[in-house]
Every structure is written in C-alpha cells, then in structure tokens.
Amino acid sequence: MSGYLQVSTATATREEAVRLAGSAVSAGLAAGAQVVGPVVSVFWHEGQYGEGEEWQVVLKTTEHCYAELEAYLLQNHSWGNPEVSATPITAGSAGYLDWLDRTTKN
Known part of the structure; x- marks a missing residue:
C-alpha cells in the first residue's frame, strides 16, 4: 500500500480540463478525476491582480x-506555469484505497 493524494490543477476551458483528466487516467497516472467548474479564480499574476473563470481538475x-503525474500535467498544460498541487488523503475506506492501488501504475 502506498500513500494517497488528491492532485489539482486548473484550466481556462472545460475541454482542456476534460482532456487532461481523461489522458492522465488513461495513462494510469491517476485512478480517477473530477472536473469542477466553472469556478471563480482571484489571483496575482505577473504583479497584477486578476479575476477569471477556470475549470478545476482534481485527480x-x-x-x-x-512525480510522473506532475511532469505529465506540466508538459501537457496550455499554461506556462500552471498550478499543480497535492493534498494527502489521510483516511479513506478500504475499498476506495484498494481501488486507487489497483488502477494506478504501482
């Protein structure tokens, strides 16, 4: 058994979010993914305040x-410096965690 993570990124379009989610799952880098959006994003970018709509991808x-999932997302994302962050899954049902182990490249 390994440690488990929820990895997130965001995209400008639903189409890109679904493409990244689907291709990461197809490659065995994630067991599953959800696309949420649009969400409102408030941020600093290149020294300027910004607001916009984005689509969140949670893998x-x-x-x-x-490491391989992060590299994949960075390489296949349309933005030059996209968010890629991971949050530990500290607890989960035995069946769910087993599914994560069985459906990813371990």
Whole structure:
C-alpha cells in the first residue's frame, strides 16, 4: 500500500480540463478525476491582480505516481506555469484505497 493524494490543477476551458483528466487516467497516472467548474479564480499574476473563470481538475492518485503525474500535467498544460498541487488523503475506506492501488501504475 502506498500513500494517497488528491492532485489539482486548473484550466481556462472545460475541454482542456476534460482532456487532461481523461489522458492522465488513461495513462494510469491517476485512478480517477473530477472536473469542477466553472469556478471563480482571484489571483496575482505577473504583479497584477486578476479575476477569471477556470475549470478545476482534481485527480486521485498514489504518492508513487505523483512525480510522473506532475511532469505529465506540466508538459501537457496550455499554461506556462500552471498550478499543480497535492493534498494527502489521510483516511479513506478500504475499498476506495484498494481501488486507487489497483488502477494506478504501482
């Protein structure tokens, strides 16, 4: 058994979010993903305040797959410096965690 993570990024369009989610899952880098949006984003970018709509992608994976998933998202994202962050899953049902192990590249 590995450690487990929820990895998130955001995109400008629903289409890109679904493409990133689907291709990461198809490659075995994540067991599943959800696309949420649009969401309102408030941020600093290149020294300026900004607001906009984005689509959030939340991927479920193992610690073992994280480095490869991060590299994949950075390489395939349309933005030059997209958010890619991970939050540990500290608890989960045995069946769910087993599913994460079985459906990712371990």
